[in-house]
Amino acid sequence: MTTNQNDTGVSEDAVAKVADEAVDGLARETEGLSQGQIVRKRFMHNTPAVIAVFVLVFVVLLSLTSIGFGPVPGWWQWGFTEQPPVQNGGRPTLSLTGLGDHPFGQDNLGRDLFAMTMRGTQMTLLVMVLVGVLTGIIGVVIGAASGYFRGWTEAILMRLTDIIIIIPLLILAAVLGRMAITYVDTGVLRVAALGVLIGLFAWTALARLVRAEIMSLREREFVDAARLAGASDVRIIFKHILPNSVGVITVNLTLLLAAAVLLETALSYLGLGVQPPDWSLGRLISANQQAFTTRPWLFWFPGLFIILICLAINFIGDGLRDAFDPRQKKFNPRKAKETDAHMLDETDAVTADAARSGADRDGNAPGPTKPA
Amino acid sequence: MPEVILRATDLVKHYPIKAGVLRHTVGHVKAVDGVSFDLHKGETLGIVGESGCGKSTLGRVLMRLEEPTSGSVDFDGVDMFQQSGSAMRRLRRDIQIIFQDPYTSLNPRKTVGDIIGEPFEIHREVVPKGGRKKAVQDLLDVVGLNPEHINRYPHQFSGGQRQRIGIARGIALRPKVLICDEPVSALDVSVQAQVVNLLERLQREMGLAYLFIAHDLSVVRHISDRVGVMYLGKMVELGTEDEVYQRPTHPYTQALLSAVPVPDPTLRGKREQIVLSGDVPSPANPPSGCRFHTRCFKAQDVCSVEEPEFVQRPDGAGGHRSACHFAEVRQIVPTSDIPTREPDEGRGSDGARIGAGAPPEDVPAPGVDERGVIDPTRPAADYQIGHDDVAPEPRDRQS
Numbered sequence: 001m002t003t004n005q006n007d008t009g010v011s012e013d014a015v016a017k018v019a020d021e022a023v024d025g026l027a028r029e030t031e032g033l034s035q036g037q038i039v040r041k042r043f044m045h046n047t048p049a050v051i052a053v054f055v056l057v058f059v060v061l062l063s064l065t066s067i068g069f070g071p072v073p074g075w076w077q078w079g080f081t082e083q084p085p086v087q088n089g090g091r092p093t094l095s096l097t098g099l100g101d102h103p104f105g106q107d108n109l110g111r112d113l114f115a116m117t118m119r120g121t122q123m124t125l126l127v128m129v130l131v132g133v134l135t136g137i138i139g140v141v142i143g144a145a146s147g148y149f150r151g152w153t154e155a156i157l158m159r160l161t162d163i164i165i166i167i168p169l170l171i172l173a174a175v176l177g178r179m180a181i182t183y184v185d186t187g188v189l190r191v192a193a194l195g196v197l198i199g200l201f202a203w204t205a206l207a208r209l210v211r212a213e214i215m216s217l218r219e220r221e222f223v224d225a226a227r228l229a230g231a232s233d234v235r236i237i238f239k240h241i242l243p244n245s246v247g248v249i250t251v252n253l254t255l256l257l258a259a260a261v262l263l264e265t266a267l268s269y270l271g272l273g274v275q276p277p278d279w280s281l282g283r284l285i286s287a288n289q290q291a292f293t294t295r296p297w298l299f300w301f302p303g304l305f306i307i308l309i310c311l312a313i314n315f316i317g318d319g320l321r322d323a324f325d326p327r328q329k330k331f332n333p334r335k336a337k338e339t340d341a342h343m344l345d346e347t348d349a350v351t352a353d354a355a356r357s358g359a360d361r362d363g364n365a366p367g368p369t370k371p372a
Numbered sequence: 373m374p375e376v377i378l379r380a381t382d383l384v385k386h387y388p389i390k391a392g393v394l395r396h397t398v399g400h401v402k403a404v405d406g407v408s409f410d411l412h413k414g415e416t417l418g419i420v421g422e423s424g425c426g427k428s429t430l431g432r433v434l435m436r437l438e439e440p441t442s443g444s445v446d447f448d449g450v451d452m453f454q455q456s457g458s459a460m461r462r463l464r465r466d467i468q469i470i471f472q473d474p475y476t477s478l479n480p481r482k483t484v485g486d487i488i489g490e491p492f493e494i495h496r497e498v499v500p501k502g503g504r505k506k507a508v509q510d511l512l513d514v515v516g517l518n519p520e521h522i523n524r525y526p527h528q529f530s531g532g533q534r535q536r537i538g539i540a541r542g543i544a545l546r547p548k549v550l551i552c553d554e555p556v557s558a559l560d561v562s563v564q565a566q567v568v569n570l571l572e573r574l575q576r577e578m579g580l581a582y583l584f585i586a587h588d589l590s591v592v593r594h595i596s597d598r599v600g601v602m603y604l605g606k607m608v609e610l611g612t613e614d615e616v617y618q619r620p621t622h623p624y625t626q627a628l629l630s631a632v633p634v635p636d637p638t639l640r641g642k643r644e645q646i647v648l649s650g651d652v653p654s655p656a657n658p659p660s661g662c663r664f665h666t667r668c669f670k671a672q673d674v675c676s677v678e679e680p681e682f683v684q685r686p687d688g689a690g691g692h693r694s695a696c697h698f699a700e701v702r703q704i705v706p707t708s709d710i711p712t713r714e715p716d717e718g719r720g721s722d723g724a725r726i727g728a729g730a731p732p733e734d735v736p737a738p739g740v741d742e743r744g745v746i747d748p749t750r751p752a753a754d755y756q757i758g759h760d761d762v763a764p765e766p767r768d769r770q771s
Contacts, residue, residue: 221477222487224437225541228469229491230461243481326481326525 042323049319052312059308063121066114070188078102078112080119081277086110092297104301107288117301120281123274124261124309126188127195131260134199135206136253142203143210144237148218158211165204170266173197177272191274194267198260206252213245246324254317258310281306377581378411378434378467378549383443385426385433389656401656403429405605406443408682411549416575416582418596418613420589420628424652426605427585428472431553434583435469436460448548465495468547472554474534478526484537485522488512491544498545511540515570532563536570543574551583556591568595589632593617601625604663605655607682611692619687621699624664629704644704662697670698 043049068074078084086106087093092113093100104113142161146154173194180193217223218241226236242249265282267273274280281302288298384407386400404426411417419427432438434445436452445452447467455463471477478487489508492499499507509519515536526534535555542550552571556564568591574580586592592599593613600610601624609622620626627646634643648667653659659666665675674697684691685699 221471221473222479225469225471225477225538226479226490227437228435228464229541229545230464230494231490235494240479240482244479324481327527 038326039323043319046319046322048315049323052315052319055308056312056316059121059305059312060125063118063125066118067122069122074118076112076115076118078115080111080115080279082112082115083110084112090295090298092301105295105297107291107295107298113298113301116279116284117281117305120279120284120302121305121309123188123191123278123280124264124282124306126191127198127264127280128257128260128309128313130192130195131199131202132253132257134196135203135256136249138200139203139206140210140242140249143207144214144242146207147211147214148233148237148241150215154211157207161204161207164201167201169198169201169263172201173263173267174270174272177267191278191280194264194273195260198263202256202260202263206249206256209248209252210245213248214241217241217244243324247321250317250321250324254314257313261306261310374413374415376410377413377448378583379409379446380434381408381444381446383407383430383433383445384441385429385438386441399656402605402658403655404433404440405655405658407602407605407607409600409607409610411581411583413548413581414575414579415597416584416595418584418586418592418599419602420587420592420599421602422587422628422652424655425602426655427587427602428553430602431469431551431583431585434551435467461494465491465498465545466547467549467551468542468545469551469553470535470538470542470555473558474531474538475558477538478534480526483523483525484508484512484517484529487526487537488540488544491541495545507544508540511544514543514574515540516566530563531559532566535559535563535567539567539570539574543578543580546578547580549581549583551585553585554587555584557586557588564591571595589617589628601628604652604658606663606695607693608664608696609692609694610682611687611694615687615690615692618703619689619692619701620704621685621687621692621694621701622664622696623668623670623698625694626702626704646704662695664696670696672698 064074066074066076067080084102084106086108087101090102090106090108090110092103092105094103102112102114104117106112107116142157146157176197177194180190180197214237223236223240226240231239261282264273264280265286268280268283269286274283284302285299285306288295288302291298383404384402385404386402388397389399389401390396391398407426407430409417419430421427429438433440440453447463450463452460452463482490485505485508488511489504492504492507505522509522512519512522517533517536517540521528526537529537535558539555555571556567559567571582572595575582582595584592584595596613598610598612599616600607601616601622602608603624609616609620609625616625617629620629623646627648630644630646634640646669648669650667653663653666659676661677662668662671662675662680665671668675678697680695680697682693682695685694685696687694687699688701
């Protein structure tokens with residue numbers, strides 16, 4: 001079908017070329033893209049989200065390659081524990097012409113801030129990934145199960161959630177973090193343990209939101225329709241209900257990740273999170289807070305990386321939410337013209353089709369509004 | 373008469389009312405309270421009644437979306453409520469539903485192809501894997517949509533087109549019975565006609581039996597072979613379309629029919645209007661005896677004591693089932709066949725609450741209880757002014 005329409009559309013004439021592109025667009029629609037392809041395409045149209053992906057990838061690669069990870073050495077000359085002599089009062093040597101010896105500066109012991117920031121970024125990202133994965137899985141499963149099955153399942157799971165909510169997360173993480181410090185002494189593993197601990201207790205808000213969303217979605221008629229077609233509960237939850245709650249889940253997960261960074265900072269500040277000589281971005285800021293007026297760069301660079309990571313995750317979350325929603329028509333403004341033409345064309349096509357197949361007369365008229 | 377494909381016997385659906393900290397049951401909402409009927413192969417049985425009478429609950433129970441409190445449904449020789457697991461899944465192939473609201477009945481995240489093709493995904497034996505796309509496109513064609521729109525999303529279609537998608541999904545597995553739960557009430561009138569005609573064509577082509585639930589009496593009359601009238605969870609009258617519309621014997625049916633707007637302006641104000649006083653009683657606490665006696669213009673003492681049986685009662689030409697102690701025929705629906713009816717003609721012998729509709733300037737004849745006189749051209753508010761004997765209905769005050 002695609003090839004046919006392409007063949008007929010090929011012509012030297014510019015007008016015919018435009019028509020061909022339109023036909024090609026329609027034909028592609030008929031031929032069909034998989035759900036994944038459509039989501040990817042929509043995501044790619046969202047410029048801030050794409051930029052955010054690049055920023056995040058850049059930060060991850062920079063932190064991993066510069067000082068290396070575990071046994072793998074990096075390309076940066078200093079390690080995060082080395083103490084070279086303080087040069088020029090520890091001022092940053094970063095300039096337009098090059099990095100210099102200590103691009104982000106040094107602290108009062110001469111440690112290289114760039115190396116420390118990279119180490120902090122690694123640890124912070126590790127905590128975020130663990131928290132994101134764990135809260136995502138636990139929150140969605142508990143929320144979905146209690147919202148969908150109701151009854152005893154809901155009663156038990158929601159009381160469990162309530163109990164976890166009333167225990168202050170900070171204190172819980174502090175106690176368990178202390179235990180983790182006692183039992184786990186490798187630096188990275190200790191940070192991982194911290195991430196797991198936060199993840200195990202931070203899912204409550206997500207679970208309640210997912211439950212509320214699913215309770216409203218399960219009463220929709222398309223769920224009844226799926227059940228009547230013989231769909232199992234698992235199929236209904238994963239194919240019908242969860243795809244409709246992607247928006248709530250992604251937005252809350254992104255907020256939660258930002259909150260996890262803050263929580264990790266708070267714990268580290270209390271001396272219960274990441275321990276010296278290891279660094280996280282939060283610990284870097286809290287360790288250098290006294291230097292804010294005298295050597296502000298010790299404050300700026302870790303802060304900059306926190307902001308970069310949190311912003312990037314928020315933009316990616318937004319982009320994902322929009323990409324998963326078929327009703328969203330968010331596109332790159334640069335491509336708006338092209339898109340408009342495409343949409344106009346579609347409308348015409350609908351009208352023509354309706355007329356041709358003797359379908360509804362209201363082909364392009366707005367349908368009746370939903371009854372209240 | 374063709375053989376019975378679906379037989380409901382004494383279907384009951386009560387919803388418990390829970391109260392207190394311990395959520396103990398303090399009562400039941402009797403949504404469906406003993407409904408029996410047969411549905412024959414290839415016929416359309418219309419179910420009408422006002423909001424809250426249990427029509428939709430009946431449909432949901434028949435689909436087994438809700439488990440009935442008691443009663444049974446025999447589907448093609450199989451007791452539906454005794455089936456479980458895979459047997460029930462197989463049974464679902466034969467009985468499908470079209471929902472009322474085409475805006476919530478289609479998953480907004482799925483393409484039309486996914487929506488219509490889902491039954492094929494679940495019942496893999498129906499269509500081999502390679503043929504599913506073709507099968508979906510054929511279905512789109514059958515319901516009058518462009519088969520090339522298979523990858524569009526529901527929001528790209530209008531209400532009527534969406535309802536067609538819903539119909540395509542309903543007939544995908546080639547069911548024997550299709551329950552239509554107010555399939556056209558969310559659509560505008562011109563689209564309603566198209567959808568109703570599509571349903572009729574599908575019935576002819578596929579030999580479907582419809583249970584057509586609606587509150588629009590004209591649409592039901594148009595499509596139905598037989599019609600059942602429900603009031604407060606019970607069937608009060610059941611007969612062929614002619615029997616119910618031309619020779620209704622139950623006073624509630626008569627009142628319902630008298631409320632149908634007449635499109636012929638020459639008949640305006642000339643037809644009989646039966647206006648029921650009061651509201652529908654709560655289904656949690658239905659009246660004793662005949663459930664309709666609190667609003668019935670014929671009610672006598674026996675009605676509040678003894679529940680009338682739902683049996684054959686004479687209607688002037690044979691008879692049909694009706695549940696009224698004082699069943700008698702009264703022709704309500706005026707047609708153009710009787711072009712000139714005197715305004716007074718409609719006043720029945722028992723005329724207490726029945727009067728002829730009068731033109732706006734007419735003063736009702738003295739001695740006639742005005743409660744029966746309603747003029748459709750005047751706003752409802754008029755009736756609360758200067759008619760002190762009319763208890764204003766709560767519904768009016770809210771509106």
